[in-house]
Amino acid sequence: MIGSIRKLGRWGLGAFERLGRAHIFLYYILMGVPPVLLRFSLLVQQMLSVGVLSLLIIVVSGFFVGMVLGLQGYNTLVDFGAEQSLGVVVALSLVRELGPVVAGLLFAGRAGSALTAEIGLMKSTEQLSGMEMMAVDPIKRVIAPRFLAGFISLPILATIFTAVGIVGGYFVGVGLLGVDDGAFWSQMQAKVDFGEDIMNGVIKSIVFGFVVTWIAVFEGYDCVPTSEGVSRATTRTVVHSSLAILGLDFVLTALMFT
């Protein structure tokens, strides 16, 4: 009895300790961000691996998500004779929810896990310690550029996801199912507000970008430096980022769209 309570207590202390370490780590990363802006090539290199190389999966998934939305929306709306509103359905669901959330989940799987694995392997092969030996701060040289790249990339990727998704919905709705072209766009323009809907979606993706990259670089930096430790850290990155995205999405939605 006492033993299991003690176990619970130890688990709780461990969890809070990690949370505290993550925040101290975040402070050091943010301190490391200004020097990265001076060494722009580091950032560009990371933007390539984190952002540009995630582009394909984002574009393809965005197109398919948009097409499915078009198909499902049409099947539901046609019962009410309201298939003209298909553009509104597709655009609002993508702009407000699916764009930031699905792009964030894909980003966590595609780029977040890669970041954790890369940093974790650097740690277990003692490259990070090696840098410290040479008086190079690994947080400034390795972590901060990756963090900043992820933070910048996800909003861009989410915006592209949304735009491609709307084109996908247009392709299915107007191209295949015969919804009126003019009604599709004009109803969309009448109902989607730039500040209220699109900017709130972008704000969501900025928050997700921050959290996902933070989790990814922290898990990598904090992993147990063995092959098993790196694999567990990578798994944790994907699980924790996905949960964080979905949980935060609920909170943000509740705050934004009342």
Next chain:
Amino acid sequence: MHNSKTVEILVGLFVALGIAALFMLAMKVSNLSTFSSEGGYVVTARFENIGGLKVRSPVTVAGVRVGRISDINFDNTTYEAVVSMSIEAGYNTLPTDTSASIFTAGLLGEQYVSLEPGGDEKYLQQGGEVRLTQSAIVLEQVIGQFLYSQAEGGDK
């Protein structure tokens, strides 16, 4: 893996693509291109019942959208709803005896304010008031009245 020039070009394209996507969302998807809230003027109208009218609902003249509802308030003394409508600056020749009615787009559609221009030679200005109003038709009331009159008719 790549030389730095290629990397920079790819990243530049990536950022440009993101900006293009945002631009498309702003211009093609949202109401930013069709609707500028600046430069309009606000007129108010009092209704006994506004039904399901909401802020940002459209205001139309002859079916053409000329503005939107900017504010809805309740007057504590007259028990009426005070609806503020922001009309685009281009449509500044609405006569002062214009009347306003609340209609529904389709059977289940959203509600909007329809303005019916009168014949006065003076035009509505900023802060003006539309005096002739017709309340929203509440479907439940109409059905209730219909059933009532049917029942009355049945007695004869």
